[in-house]
Amino acid sequence: MSAHHQPPNSPVLVSFPDKDALQTNLAAFISKAQKDSIDKKGRFTIALSGGSIPTILRGLIPDNQIKWNHWQVFYVDERVVPLDHPDSNHRACAENLFSQVPIPPANIHTIDPTLLDDLEELSDSYEKKLIHEFAQKDAARFPVFDLILLGMGPDGHTASLFPGHELLAEEDRWVAYIDDSPKPPPKRITFTFPVINHAARVVFVAAGKEKVDMISNVLDHPEKGLPAARVKPVFPGQLYWFVDDAAAAKVDYPRTPFKL
Template sequence: MAASYEPKMNGEIRIFESSDEIATDLAEYISQVSEISVKERGYFAIALSGGALVSYLWKLCEAPYNKTLDWSKWYIFWSDERAVAKNHADSNYKLTKEGFLSKVPILSGHVYSINDNATVEDAATDYEFVIRQLVKVRTVGVSESNDCPKFDLILLGMGSDGHVASLFPNHQALELKDDWVTYITDSPQPPPERITFTLPVINSASNVAILATGDDKANAVHLAVSDSSNSQDAPTSLPARMVQPTDGKLVWFLDSASASLLEATTDDAAYEQHREY
């Protein structure tokens, strides 16, 4: 059974007791977004992260989804990538291919990975160029509020420090307004060189989902979703807190451990009134 809270406008928090429950609900959620996107636009443009996130996509590789989803309309991107070879253990592409892409019939030509033969700066420039071309032909949508790409869904993991994609706390990359894709050479977590979507791109998506599990994420989750009027200790530069879709919806997928500090505050009417089982 999952508890569900809605602490912010266009936001929802889903809390689960097991990893199987998360995978089951996440598969249904992605399936629904996919079907709506294909029906409305003719395409489904999804951006993935690496880390633990991919391990929760296994339900999509099984019945009924492996047979019922219109995989030919899926277009795969990455919200961030490490500047390593595609066969490197740190590669988000490698992780996703082994855990997901090799198990579903997504067209290889619809998978847009980062150029691992270029410098990290050139790889970021190349990736933004590719996305701009796909926006021109509307394979990827365009935001009504700005000229940013409007991905149908961006799936993000969150680190214990509150980072999402490769946007880290207090990093200058958080301040970028015009770039769609940028690069960093000083990641506080190895490897140091990465490319990443910027906040304007993430916040322009139709749907954003953030997955966070484990008690080491509990404080960051609390700071990210707390109402600023009730939480004076919430840092304004926490990347996960800065994920606020302009015209889209944000859904958090949490386990009981990562949500433990939220559950401790359910006496707060802002949470209690939206608690459902």
């Protein structure tokens, strides 16, 4: 996919008639991304968010081209709650996808539920999981995920990176904690922008008319500096926006026809 009349490495905006079409085409995009990665290096590293992402992932279930045993799954952010808690991003992803596909449990990297009382230790232990997966293999300053899936909140936040928060400026840590999230639950851990922006592919997923003003703010007015607008993958990484027409109704930003 390439954007028309946009500087190199600009976000690619693809819009679909409805959420079902978005889900189907996103599943095809993920399937191709995992095939490319596995063919090249024998593994596929993906990081998932909460929000609407877990339900959208259901589109992957019928795809028999997916080599689940080569997936390594991480969470872009996670609420500091037990893994079976209703607020847990892991629980939502497990219920919507992992419980229905043959992915090895050892390949799904959750927070350590024994460390919920110590945010520093919890975020350090999650960072160590990233180091174990990436540092020996890639020797990069930051992990390079094959794909990161992001949502966007009504305030323009993404992951657990909120407007005006000091974590927006974090440049060293891979995983950081927050104990004052403006939306509950207050305690979370999150990837930092350097990790998100070193991925090979980052995809924002947004559907519904309630997203329409914020998408326009992020894509048409990046100078406002909203957290979602700070997602700018380092070349050759590429940022995609997968949206439905209702969410994209006010966007001036050019759309790109979807093709794999």
